[in-house]
Every structure is written in C-alpha cells, then in structure tokens.
Amino acid sequence: MSIAALAFLICVLSLSLYALNHTDPVTTLLAFCKLRIYVLQCLSLTYRWCLTAACFDRFALSSNDLHMRNFARVQIARRTVCIIVVVCTIAPVHTLIFYNLRGRVCGIVYSSAAALYHSVFSTLAFAVLPVAIMFACARLTYRNLVLQRRRQQVLVGQRSSSLSNSDEEKNKQNQQVLRMLLAQTLFYAVTIAPLMCIYIYNAITFQVTNKSADRMAIEQFCQFLAELINILFAVSSFYLYTLVSRMFRREILNMFRSVLTRVCQPKNFRRVTPVIHDIQLATVPTQN
Secondary structure, rough: OOOHHHHHHHHHHHHHHHHHOOOOOOOOOOOHHHHOOOOOOOOHHHHHHHHHHHHHHHHHHHHHOHHHHHHHOOHHHHHHHHEEEEEEHHHHHHHHHHHHEEEEEEEEEOOOOHHHHHHHHHHHHHHHHHHHHHHHHHHHHHHHHHHHHHHHHHHHHHHHOOOOHHHHHHHHHHHHHHHHHHHHHHHHHHOOOOOHHHHHHHHHOOOOOOOOOOOOOHHHHOOOOOOHHHHHHHHHHHHHHHHOOOHHHHHHHOOOOOOOOHHOOOOOOOOOOOOOOOOOOOOOOOOO
C-alpha cells in the first residue's frame, strides 16, 4: 500500500512541477493524456483497496471463528495483494480507449455513455465500495473486541481491572489499531467525496456545449482543487496515526530517542565499569 501511494505521489507531483515552467504535456500530447489518468487510477485503486484489505484483515484477526481467522495469514495477505494489483491494473483500461483531447481539455469528450460509465465506475470503485467495506469491517472489529473483553472477564471471574497485564495491554493495542483504521477510513471518505462529485457533475453536464469561459475556468479550478484534496489522503497516514493513537506516539518517541542515542554517542565510546577486588585478610596464627 505504501509503495503504491508513494508512486502515486511521485507521478502527480512530477507532472505538476514540470507544468509550472513548461507546456503541460497532458493537455498537448494524447499519449500523456491517456497514460496519466490510467496510471493514476491504477495506483490509486491499488493503495485504496489494499487499505480496504487491511481493514478486513483486522476484522478476521479479531474474529472468534477459526475459519475466519485463517484469512489473516501472511500467505493469504500476499495472494490478496497480488490479486488487487492485477484487478486494479485491468479495471481502468477503458481510460486508455475513451480519454481524448479536445482543445486543451483532457477527458472523455466524445462519448456520453463512456463518460457516464467512468463516473459510475469511479464512484463505486473509489468511494462507495471501499468506504462501505471499511466501515463495516471497523464496526465488526469493534464488536469482536467487545466480545473478547467480556469473555476474559467471565474467565477471570472478576472486573476488567483485575485482568492480567498482558491481556490488558493486548486490549489497548487492539483498540488503538481500531482507532487508527477508523480515522483513516473517515479521512478517506472526506477526501474522495469532492472528486466523486466532480466526476458525476462532468457526466451530467456532458451534453452542455455552450459553456462560457468563466464557467469552464471555474470547473477546471474545482477539479484541480478536488484532485489536490484527494492527494492529501496519500500523505495523511503518519499524521492521522500520530493524532489518534497514543501507542503510535509512544513508539515514535522511543524510535527517535534510540536514533538520537546512537547518533550522539561516540563510536569509540566504551563505558568503564569499576572493578572491585575483594581482598580477604588471612588470620596469621600467633606463636606462643
């Protein structure tokens, strides 16, 4: 997921920075127009659905059903990631066919049916299905954690405060992970909503041909702003985890302290430990 998000950021930022002092190749070259939207959709779908799979993995790991917990194995996770990559590479292939240039506009400009399909596909694949699955998995994970805590209380036969330290620490870790996933899901829904609205608006107003220059400028600015908001999700994980999870903040501080200790400590530094010699006084017998 992190690799796909990093590649997504590199593609977006590199083209945006290049277009600052040069002619934007996306609006002048048909190949760039097609490849840009295809590559960005492939990468965006990949890291978003990997996050969805991570939410399901957390639900499966907290489940009481043995068959459901088998889905949380490393082998299953690797296969799932491979399947996600393959599907996300094939799914947006229609953009290579229908995206074209008209004037200085890159988009689906010659087929209303293709524009409607692209809007529906983007809304379902990017917004509705991932958000619904992530919220459902978060809700089910929370239920499983509550059931586990109740069973522990029954087994111990006392209050939750009398649980062992290991069980209490495990419960806290599970709750922290659940908060992190829920915060990321909420932020995902907020950042993807404007772009989905733009896609739906473009499909609805596809047949409008008498748009004024001001209206077209406003539409392009709104689309740029929606894409910029959408990019925020790819760089939000660290900040969300830091704000939501106390456990994550503690681990980050410990990591920084460890790094600073290694950097500030001299390489040839050796700690000198005092050596204590035990001297035993022998008793000398006296001669009469």
